[in-house]
Amino acid sequence: MTLPAFSLVRPQTVAEALRVLQEAAPGQAKIVAGGTDLIPNLQMKLYAPQLVVDIKGIVALRGIEWSPRQGLQIGALTTLAELEHAPVVREQFPVLAEAVAAVAGPLQRNMGTIGGNLCLETRCLWYNQSEFWRRALGGCLKLPMPNPHAALSRTICHVAPGGKFCWAVWSGDxxxxLLTLDAEVEIAGPRGRVRRPLRDFYKNDGMDRIALGPDELLTAVHVPAHAAGRRGTYRKLRIRNSIDYPLAGVAVTMEVDREGICRAARVAIAAVNPAPLLVPQAETLLVGKKASPELIEEVARATTRTGKPLTTSVSTPEYRREMLRVFTRRALQTCWHNPGRAEHEHNSGD
Ligand SMILES: Cc1cc2nc3c(=O)[nH]c(=O)nc-3n(C[C@H](O)[C@H](O)[C@H](O)COP(=O)(O)OP(=O)(O)OC[C@H]3O[C@@H](n4cnc5c(N)ncnc54)[C@H](O)[C@@H]3O)c2cc1C
Structure with missing residues (x-):
């Protein structure tokens, strides 16, 4: 579990970081922010870059700014702990406060950044293993590793043998x-800075997970003002409730008027597909309606149709799919009936 050898550079500005990334040999540079995902992956020898670009010294990428007209701007280096405790996030965007509070444990939240969380490597039971373990198996599509002792050595997907698609899962919270808050990401690259919807940032491919070039940097996240004040909650399945990646995650936001009619709604899921995804039918099903057990169940079932859990984790696909349904139902009930109580509820798979 030692680190591979690499050169480390510590740019102090975005321009400097971009220059370093552009000058690096193709595919040979990795960005590190908090390092809570990248460093364990380097130790597992999932990759061995020549160059690691430590962006933590770029002060301009830190901090949270809020204005009722512009919305919320979160610098990429803002830590998850800062977000979790920021009064504006807790009051105006409770779904985000809950989701970041559910990431890993306090140590990772103190080090881990929102940029790193949005750019996480996808995870799979057959990939996130030691080099010895992976070699014995002959590697996988994402990380080929021919077994010299096997007569007919070829790289296969152990999740879907015969397939050419990598099902490694998006496992961020x-x-x-942020999808349910219509967020956008700001990306800096050789052609300047652009903003694009977060939903277009994910490619739903376990090997090629995000729309970010090797010479680009995620610099900020923007949450539009219209999403402020939405009711919201996040539900998460994991093995150890104190510190674990999600095995299934459901985020719900809603606007409900005085008559109890839903005026806006989003449901998004994570940890069951190679990308975090909005459930397309949720909004159509919910908007203009009052709560009923039948409606909530219908949306919960739509969520299970968007989620495609496979054998990428220690938990079974059947259980994770069922928990999508249960979490969606509970989250909708909370948003509709007990919007202030979400934080105190237990995220449990029981
Ligand atoms: C035991 C353990 C449990 C964990 N549990 C969870 C969990 O429950 N939920 C969860 O979401 N995560 C979990 N994590 C992963 C991690 O702690 C968090 O996702 C964290 O937010 C990652 O942020 P970071 O700054 O540490 O990222 P890093 O490790 O620094 O980077 C992660 C990835 O993002 C890229 N990157 C980072 N910043 C940028 C940027 N600004 N622009 C472009 N690329 C960038 C890096 O190159 C790397 O590929 C866990 C980690 C551990 C060790």
């Missing part, structure tokens, strides 16, 4: 919450 903040992305589904």
């Amino acid at each position: 903040s992305a589904p919450a």
Whole structure:
């Protein structure tokens, strides 16, 4: 579990970081922010870049700014702990406060950044293993590793043998919450800075997970003002409730008027597909309606149709799919009936 050898550079500005990334040999540079995902992956020898670009010294990428007209701007280096405790996030965007509070444990939230959380590597039971373990198996599509002792050595997907598609799973918690808030990401690259909807940032491909070039940097997240004040909650399945990646995650936001009619709604899921995804039918099913057990069940079933859990984790696909349904139902009930109580409820798979 030692680190591979690499050169480390510590740019102090975005321009400097972009220059370093552009000058690096193709595919040979990795960005590190908090390092809570990248460093364990380097130790597992999932990749061995020549160059690691430590962006933590770029002060301009830190901090949270809020204005009722412009919305919320979160610098990429803002830590998850800062977001979790920021009064404006807790009051105006409770789904995000809950989701970041559910990431890993306090140590990772103190180090881990929102940029790193949105750019996480996808995860799979057959990939996130030691080099020895992966070699014995002959590698996988995402990380080929021919077994010299096997007579007919070829790289296969152990999740879907015969397939050519990598099903490694998007296992971050903040992305589904931000999807329900219509967030955008700001990306800096050789052609300047652009903003694009977060939903277009994910490619739903376990090997090629995000729309970010090797010479680009995620610099900020923007949450539009119209999403402020939405009711919201996040539900998460994991093995150890104190510190674990999600095995299924459901984020819900809603606007409900005085008559109890839903005026806006989003449901997003994570940890069951190679990308975090909005459930397309949720909004159509919910808007203009009052709560009923039948309607909530219908949306919960639509969520299970968007989620495609496979054998990428220690939990079974059947259980994770069922928990999508249960979490969606509970989250909708909370948003509709007990919007202030979400934080105190237990995220449990029981
Ligand atoms: C035991 C353990 C449990 C964990 N549990 C969870 C969990 O429950 N939920 C969860 O979501 N995560 C979990 N994590 C992963 C991690 O702690 C968080 O996702 C964290 O937010 C990652 O942020 P970071 O700054 O540490 O990212 P890093 O490790 O620094 O980077 C992660 C990835 O993002 C890229 N990157 C980072 N910043 C940028 C940027 N600004 N622009 C472009 N690319 C960038 C890096 O190149 C790397 O590929 C866990 C980690 C551990 C070790």
